[in-house]
Amino acid sequence: MIILKNAKLITMDEKQEREFTGDVVIDGTKIVEVGRGLSRDGAEEIDLTGYTVTPGIIDAHCHIGMFEDGMGVEGDDGNEMSDPSTPEMRAIDAINPFDRCFVEAMEGGVTTCVTGPGSANVVGGAFAAIKTHGRDVEDMLLRYPVGMKAAFGENPKRVYQSRKSIFTRMQTAAILRKTLTKAIEYEKKLKNAGDDASKLPERDLAMEAMLPVIRRELPLKIHAHRADDILTALRIAKEFNLRITLDHCTEGYLITDLLKEGIKETGAGVIIGPLLSDRSKIELRNLTFKAAKTLYDNGIEFAMMTDHPVIPEQYLPICAGLAAREGLPEHEALRSITINAARITGLDDRIGSIEKGKDADIAVFNGDPLQTLTRCVMTIINGKICHNEL
Numbered sequence: 435m436i437i438l439k440n441a442k443l444i445t446m447d448e449k450q451e452r453e454f455t456g457d458v459v460i461d462g463t464k465i466v467e468v469g470r471g472l473s474r475d476g477a478e479e480i481d482l483t484g485y486t487v488t489p490g491i492i493d494a495h496c497h498i499g500m501f502e503d504g505m506g507v508e509g510d511d512g513n514e515m516s517d518p519s520t521p522e523m524r525a526i527d528a529i530n531p532f533d534r535c536f537v538e539a540m541e542g543g544v545t546t547c548v549t550g551p552g553s554a555n556v557v558g559g560a561f562a563a564i565k566t567h568g569r570d571v572e573d574m575l576l577r578y579p580v581g582m583k584a585a586f587g588e589n590p591k592r593v594y595q596s597r598k599s600i601f602t603r604m605q606t607a608a609i610l611r612k613t614l615t616k617a618i619e620y621e622k623k624l625k626n627a628g629d630d631a632s633k634l635p636e637r638d639l640a641m642e643a644m645l646p647v648i649r650r651e652l653p654l655k656i657h658a659h660r661a662d663d664i665l666t667a668l669r670i671a672k673e674f675n676l677r678i679t680l681d682h683c684t685e686g687y688l689i690t691d692l693l694k695e696g697i698k699e700t701g702a703g704v705i706i707g708p709l710l711s712d713r714s715k716i717e718l719r720n721l722t723f724k725a726a727k728t729l730y731d732n733g734i735e736f737a738m739m740t741d742h743p744v745i746p747e748q749y750l751p752i753c754a755g756l757a758a759r760e761g762l763p764e765h766e767a768l769r770s771i772t773i774n775a776a777r778i779t780g781l782d783d784r785i786g787s788i789e790k791g792k793d794a795d796i797a798v799f800n801g802d803p804l805q806t807l808t809r810c811v812m813t814i815i816n817g818k819i820c821h822n823e824l
Contacts (some may be wrong), residue, residue, distance in 0.1 A: 435474050436460040436817070441482035441798070444765075446489050446773040446787035448500045449643035449779060458487065460794040468788055480824075481644065489788050490545025490795030490804055490815065492775035493750055494705045495681045495739035496548045498539065499529035499564075503743065509533075513554035516596050521643040523529040523559025525550035526578055529571050537745060540566040541821045542748025542812035543797030547575055548779050549742075551583045553657040554593040556600075556609040558583035561655055565782055565795070566747075567813075567820040576793075580654035581679065582647050582777060584610055586663035588717050607666055614674050615642035624632070653677040653703070653780070659684040659717040668696035679703040680780060681739070684718060687725035690732040694810075697734065704729065706770075707739040710753050719800070723736065725769070727761035737775035755804030767804055793817075798824075 438458040443450075443467060457472040458465060501722035502509025506561050511528035513639075514520050518688045531550065539547065549559030560579035568574035569688055594600035599607070620641035646652035657680045658668040680686065682706050686693050696702060709723050729736050738757065754767040762770075776786025784793050796813035797803070813821035 435477040436475045436814075436819075437472060437479045437796075438473075438796070439479050439481050440486060441481075441485050441487040443788065444486065444488045444768065445789060446769060450789070453733070457638050458788060458796065459744055460796075460814070460817050462496060463794055465788060465790055465792050465794050474594040482650035482798060484800075486799045486801065486803060487788070488543070488797050488799070489772045489786055490797050490813070491543045491741065491771050492546045492548075492737075492779075492781070492786060493544060493740050493747060493751055494548050494737040494775040494779050495707070495744035495770070496547050496549050496747065497552055498535050498747055499531065500525065500532050501743050502533045503535045505687075507538065508783065511557070512552040512553070513521050513593075515554050515593055515624070517773055518555050518590060518599055518609055519557040520555050520559055520640070521557045521582060521613065521647075522639040523551055524579075525560060525562045526571050526575070528563065529562065529568050531568060531574055535742065538564045539742075540746035540813050540815065541810060543752070543799065543803070543813055544747045544750060545795040545797065545813065545815050547747065548580055548781075548783070550581070550655070553583070553587075553589040556585060556590050557582075557613050557644075558585060563779065565670060565815050567815045567818070575785060577781060579646070580755035580781070581653050582643065583657070586666055586740075587657065587659055588715050589657070598794035602664070603666070607670065610670060611673075613640075613644060614648060614676075615738055617641050617648045620646055621763045623646065647676065650672065650675065652676050652738055653679050655681055657678050657681050658823045660690045661685040663717075664689065665692060668700055669703060670704060671696075671700040677701065678797060679705055681705045683736070684706065684725070685720050686734075687722075688720060690728065690734060694732060700777060704736040705739050705775075705778060708741040708744045709738070709755065710745050710749065710756065711741075719772050723756050723760040726757035726767070730762055735778070736770060738770040738776045749804050752806060757804070758804055763802060774798060774820075818824045
């Protein structure tokens with residue numbers, strides 16, 4: 435048992451004060467109590483007077499372990515560009531837990547990454563939520579699957595135009611509709627077969643992967659930068675009664691009224707970023723750190739992402755800090771990489787706040803987590819001190 439004592443706590447627990455000096459009791463892999471003046475017989479006490487303690491940082495969308503650091507094509511396992519619709523792809527079969535970026539992320543206070551296929555394909559495969567410390571993928575796994583990747587915009591067109599299968603956004607949307615429709619028909623055949631094995635359709639791994647999507651058990655994690663692509667994503671979500679997240683949502687701040695209406699109708703989550711990058715393609719021409727404040731001012735909850743390796747994981751708090759510099763309230767900036775990220779990815783039952791019963795994933799900073807001069811001096815994942823500079 436460990437007790438973190440006398441820290442400045444930013445718990446993100448809405449039942450607690452926003453910030454207070456207090457203690458956190460950790461037993462095994464879980465947080466068992468948060469408060470003031472706490473003690474337990476035989477517990478290891480760590481005095482954190484003068485330090486700031488937050489929930490472990492969460493990246494709601496990245497590709498860590500899929501595009502390995504410093505490897506080039508040998509470590510490029512994020513896009514299966516053999517077919518524009520590959521829902522049967524599984525991130526867990528490509529994540530390399532020995533990618534050194536996991537250590538860098540963990541040392542930066544990032545404890546959970548939602549990682550998976552890139553955006554070359556219209557349907558790319560299943561994402562996984564993993565911790566940044568562990569011996570192998572199974573050891574690191576928090577939840578799988580956590581979302582099914584889909585993509586609109588420039589990327590599928592660029593990849594498949596030379597292969598004469600996608601030339602327009604119309605075809606991208608049509609391929610997604612065909613995949614969803616095929617999954618619906620596959621489910622009907624399964625139901626019609628009942629207990630009669632002779633009537634079962636031939637097993638289709640791609641369609642099996644899509645069944646949780648059409649049943650609203652799993653969200654489509656839709657890559658969409660441009661305003662019209664965002665609206666197409668919402669249109670298809672309404673058409674097929676899907677759960678979705680709008681990942682990147684770069685121009686969402688330009689259509690806040692339409693975006694709010696779409697969220698109201700579909701329950702879509704918003705994940706913005708990467709913001710600390712160049713405008714490498716036309717659909718990023720309206721990229722700005724001011725987007726976060728505009729979304730907040732219009733009552734739109736969002737998480738922030740790195741899209742690692744576009745932005746290295748450990749700089750996620752810096753991205754949140756730069757959004758705060760552009761007017762986003764600091765507490766909301768921190769929420770976007772903790773509790774908001776957990777809620778939008780469906781992981782808030784386990785992570786995102788420091789409260790009783792949740793995973794003991796905690797980051798300890800020697801100053802304001804959103805400032806560039808601040809260091810993460812301790813990282814705790816599943817109750818284990820994985821990084822310690824104290």
